[in-house]
Amino acid sequence: PENEIYVKSKILYGLYFARSPIDKAKECLLVEGYTDVISLHQAGIENVVASGGTSLTTEQIRLIKKYTNNLTIIYDGDNAGVKAALRGLDMALEEGLNVKLVLIPDNEDPDSYVNKVGTTAFKDFVANNKKDFIIFQLGILLKDAGNDINQKNNVVNNIAETLSKINRTEDFTKLQEYIKQCASLLKIDEGGLTTLVNKYKRDSIAKEEKKLYSVGDFQTQEFPQQPTTNYTDSDTLLLHQDEAIEKNILKVLFEHGYKSWNNEQSIALYVINELSPYKFHNPLLAKIYAAFIQELNEGKQPDAKTFLYHTDEAIRNMIISITASPYELSPKWDEKLQGLNITNRDNSIQDAFMSVTFFKLRKIKKMFEENQQQLEIATTPEQQLQLMKDHLLFKEEESKITKALGTVILK
Incomplete structure (x- = not known):
């Protein structure tokens, strides 16, 4: 059970043993369950940690970022696994991580699959089946939308909001490439998608400002409170x-x-x-x-x-x-x-x-x-x-x- 010391959302299972392997491989493999971590370590795949069955949190993402910017998520290939893999990844983009996704086939999970095919085949499968998170997400959204115009419009907005999370100056080229690819898949104007992405960026800044300058923020400061100033x-x-x-x-x-x-x-x-x-x-x-x-x-x-x-x-x-x-x-x-x-x-x-x-x-x-x-x-x-x-x-x-x-x- 959770307590003041153990807070599931702030730790990654197996990180202590995975730190050096992650640094050496320049990549962190993320799985969902503890047994997945144990089985992969036993198979010699040591740059792996687990989120403990929760959606990725900002604290967990920052733990990963201490050792690498490359995150590969390995989850079950069923619908529940796909949805679990996609949750919280916008935050990973905000932190500047390069996120890839690997879905285990045939209703397997990483634990059962590595025991079934062995270490070499598992490594090969991961290396050859990495999907870009954003492009994969777009594919899922488009498939769900079908031919519904309103649903497609929602897809455009959803993907634009996701792209707006790529906000570091050094990731500018990456963002431009994503906009180009997504506009092509959506069959929309590249300039229009750029404008929409920037709108979401501005909206995000406005929300942060509102949070930063809310009345409640001022009430928590240590300086004496003053009434609203009437300037002479x-x-x-x-x-x-x-x-x-x-x-x-x-x-x-x-x-x-x-x-x-x-x-x-x-x-x-x-x-x-x-x-x-x-x-x-x-x-x-x-x-x-x-x-x-x-x-x-x-x-x-x-x-x-x-x-x-x-x-x-x-x-x-x-x-x-x-x-x-x-x-x-x-x-x-x-x-x-x-x-x-x-x-x-x-x-x-x-x-x-x-x-x-x-x-x-x-x-x-x-x-x-x-x-x-x-x-x-x-x-x-x-x-x-x-x-x-x-x-x-x-x-x-x-x-x-x-x-x-x-x-x-x-x-």
Whole structure:
């Protein structure tokens, strides 16, 4: 019986003894029952494990993936065996496994068949009768559909959803070959199938996002809960205008850069390190920011006066604009800082933290918007796949920042 230590869905029977043989053969044979494993091991076929009569689980698939990417499933050839073999294999595709299927003939199972024909004949049968999982699945679905138009339409959708599980960039060529073969067997347009596969990919991403950003997820976080934020006009200005955000960063650097952020670095170094992955949108502000960093690298303590008498008139005017338009932190944002683990908090720490956070949120929001625009005009499945992965990365980064604040996700 199952207990806290033994959970059937998280283990593979025989894996301990099969690890080295799997690694050596560069292939894992998966059977259904324990007796199948024992009989095959006794016959000298040792790269074999059993799922314990359950559908393959994500945990079991990842155990296999530790030793090989090649999975061959050997099941009974009856209808029950076929259905059992097909269950859970979409997850194997998601994990990047190459899945083949071998069905034992004549109502045999691996145990009885290896005892009947012997080791060599069994190995030969497996080697010569491997069927590609996706193509085999499509054949079964088409056979069941017959001439029913509605059933055939369901087949197209089912196979497109299965193909959408092949989502790693390195599997792009494999996906294209599958689309080509499946479109031919379905007698449909290859481009149409590609479009449908990408639709299922987008739907899957949307579901993951919904799961990631659900209210329940926020309730499990360790930071203090905050009510939905009502942004003030000043907040909205900072969130939606690059120049305002970038000017505020420079203002913080000029006024507080020399002060201590913690025992290890100054506020200037904190800001520069946090913003290293991002670029300024305004070329003039970018130029001033780069000059500030250069001054700092030379061991100086730059401030607004450093640039106030610059030979470039545009820089002088911008410095005047930055210093003449103070930004006051919204009281609501001040309340949020109470729950953050920042010691010796004063206005300089507040200004630096909030300015950096607004800057990062705005840049990620902008990258997300640009990614969405590129996704709409992407012409190849490879481009679409990469853009959809970038989409998730941007949302995850946004989530990290907003969770640190205890705020809602920006819409």
